[in-house]
Amino acid sequence: MRLTILGGGGFRVPLVYRALLDDPGRAVSEVALHDTDPRRVAVIAEVLARLAQGHPAPVPVRVADGLDDALEGAGFVFSAIRVGGTAGRIRDERIPLSEGVLGQETVGAGGVLYGLRTIPVALHIAERAAALAPEAWVINFTNPAGMVTEAMSQVLGDRVIGICDSPVGLVRRAARAAGADPAALADPDRAGYDYVGLNHLGWLRSLTLDGTELLPGLLADDAALGSFEEGRLFGGDWLRTLGALPNEYLHYYYFRRETLDSVRDTRETRGEFLDQQQGGFFERAAAAGGPDAVYALWERTRLEREETYMAHSREASGGWQRDSHDLEGGGYDRVALALMHAILDNSGTRLILNVRNGTTVPQLAPDAIVETVCEVSAQGARPLPCAPLREDQLGLMLQVKAVERATVEAAVFKDRSAALRALALHPLVDSPAVAARILERAAKEA
Template sequence: MRLTILGGGGFRVPLVYRALLDDPARSVSEVTLYDTDPRRLRVIADVLARLARGRHRPVRVRLAEGLDDALTGADFVFSAIRVGGTAGRIGDERIPLSEGVLGQETVGAGGVLYGLRTIPVALHIAERVAALAPRAWVINFTNPAGMVTEAMAQVLGDRVIGICDSPVGLVRRAARALGTDPAAFEDAGRVAYDYVGLNHLGWLRSLTIDGTEVLPRLLADDAALGSFEEGRLFGADWLRTLGALPNEYLHYYYFRRETLHSIRETSQTRGEFLDRQQGGFFERASAAGAPDAAYALWERTRLEREETYMAHSREASGGWQRDAHDLEGGGYDRVALALMHAIVGDSGTRLILNVRNGTTVPQLAPDAIVETVCEVTSKGARPLPCAPLREDQLGLMLQVKAVEKAAVEAATFKDRGAALRALALHPLVDSPAVAARILERAATGA
């Protein structure tokens, strides 16, 4: 198979390549990288060259000369672009914060701003895929993943599938907290689960091991809940009240005041940290001009990035360090590889993915993108039926889905009214006047 990575100069691309090198099936024979920043692309190519050294028949890497060159002949297209770079992310976070509301890359006003900027580019990519590689499968990791996947599906239908590493991480951590080897998660005969929501807004509502429902036992065990990230983030009392394990990003919704206070008390946003950190990495690695030096710098930078992930939420929930097994990096790379294997092998593997709803959540439109458990075959990903959502879960999903649909409409048709509606209706934005000011400042760059 030939895999194309759009955003090939992205910092986490080596994680994908490492997963391909470690793949016993050796299903991908060639990786094509495309990026609009040639310096970043050269640096990442150096890191990949170091990873490939000493491997028997390593996966070939090709640098594309343009988007069309990258797409032509691809079997799978992995989209992980960042429109506007980290500088754009800084604005997405700082503008809302200046108005007293949460500024975060994928959640709240920041996520809407990022979507408005990204969707037109994602639609152009979808159109070029349809023209040049109509049989290719597009795996979308570009954030906001649900919103961007929904836009691309207007062109590609079911041949675009969104992925995220948060749900699989939650399931594995929950299984580990109960003393189950997370590797058993890969065996559908031993571990099963019910997860449903939108991207960065979902709940693990059932977890069975060897046919026995174990989530109630986990929720009743303070020590077990305190042994993993989501348990510490949300606290045992609130998790028992919910009767489910929320995706980590729901901390921004459930503990809005605490997280906003934590972010406003720090000297830099996550975007500002990554801008400084990654900018420094690419500058030093480019100057070094050697695969060994580039790889060493990348590994040190990667570890620091993982250690500081969601630092504001961890500070707001009492302050604690991430566990060693959560610092390995990746996750989405393994999801992408499992998805490709399932499609090529027609295996019926079950994965948590972002796909068209169909009838999974009857209150949502059939073409709305949801994040839920899917069965994957050569025909793509089919969402499985799930238990009815509770009113609080459904209400939040409906409101955020209305925001996502308005943002897609605004970006597709350059509709300011739809953009204002997307911002003003978000549950983390508390005033249409605030939404209008955020929109105006984002448009003018002020």
């Protein structure tokens, strides 16, 4: 079976390939890479060649000749594109900051701008996938993952599934902090968890092992909370007030003033850091002198990228370094591989995914994309029932979902009013006048 990776020159593609090499199931017989930047995809192909060296049965890799060639005959399509590159991300961050509101890749005004730019391209991919690989499953990594998956589902229905490594990373870290073996989470007869929300906006509200609820004890234990990323990020007092563990991106909502203060006058946004870091990587890789040198350079760059993740939020919550457990996270490569195997093996595996709501959250439309616990089989991912949302959780979900759906409408129909509505109604944008200026400047600088 062929796996196609769109955005095949992406920096994290080697993580997916390494997972495929380590996969005892060996479901993939070929990997096809497609990218709009031939230099980047050539460098990443060299990193993959180094990973394959000495492997008894490496998975063949080829660089596809265009999008249609990449899609035709694919069994699974991993979509991890970045429309506009890091230069676009920098604009998404700097334009809102110039108006005194948060600039971030997937949250707030920056997320809306990124969605407006990305959704038309994602829809084109969905249309070509439907025409050339109608039986393929499209696994969407592309951010903003919730709204991009929602747009693609208009074409592909339930055959597109969005993934993110933040929720599974939170569950693993919480289990370890509560004294449980994270490996036990894979056994549905022993472990259970209730996670619900939207992409980059969700809450872990229950965590059980062998019939025992672990979350209350964890929330009461400041030392245990201080042992993992989300505990340090939000603090024990606020987590006990919430009675749940929020996704790390909710720090932008709950501590908006502190986070904005940490980035307002920043010398370098996250996008600027990555633009310099990854641009430097690809330049040096071209002259590195062989696969070994390119691979070593990639590993060093990757570790630096992970260590600096969400640095401004950590600064706003007291300043601390990520440890080995924080760096391990959920592993989006492992989530993708688990999802692929669950479909191929018809296993009923439980994973946190971005899928159509159905009746999971009754207050949302059935076709709205939510992020929640799903049971995955050969028929795809089915969201499981969850406990009712608290009013504060539901209110935030409804408002941000309205923003996401307005962004999709604006991108599909080129509707400025919908774009203005998406920006102005976002909880992190405090003025329609500010929203209008952001939209006008983004259009000028596109």
